[in-house]
Amino acid sequence: MPYLILAIGLIIGIYGLYRFFLTADVKQIKALGLSVFAVIIGIAILVLALTGRFPAALALAGAILPFYIAYRRGKQVGDQSPSPDGIMTEKEALEVLGLEPGATKDQITDSYKKLMMKVHPDSEGSDWMAAKLNQARDTLLK
Secondary structure: OHHHHHHHHHHHHHHHHHHHHHHOOHHHHHHHHHHHHHHHHHHHHHHHHHOOOHHHHHHHHHHHHHHHHHHHHHHHHHHOOOOOOOOOOHHHHHHHHOOOOOOOHHHHHHHHHHHHHHHOHHHOOOHHHHHHHHHHHHHHHO
16 A cells, blocks of 8 residues: 555656646756755765764765855856846947957957857857857847
8 A cells, every 4th residue: 555655646746747847947947956956965964964974974065065166156157147237238248249349240240150150059059158149249230
């Protein structure tokens, strides 16, 4: 009987995850994965500490700490917007595209195309950088 209840619970959990993945965006999936990982690591440290293997728990926590710090630093850099209202200034747009003030329309489009070929998400680039390039181009061409 306990195995039947466990199997039903497992089926319901898998169905819930299936429904979640159908409607979730990438940020929600990443947040779920990070949360699950943090809970598993926390439980592992707690179990090690409660079973008398406190040095192993400290070692595990110490091994995870550099990854956590790197994650937080990367998140802080990626989350910063160029200005408080999210609108890119002309100066910021010129810096993103690597141009000088007074650039012509042809220079703007050439620089945009060259940089976009390097950072486009389809060629293992960054969605964030591609969005910044689009925003810079739109700012300068308006």
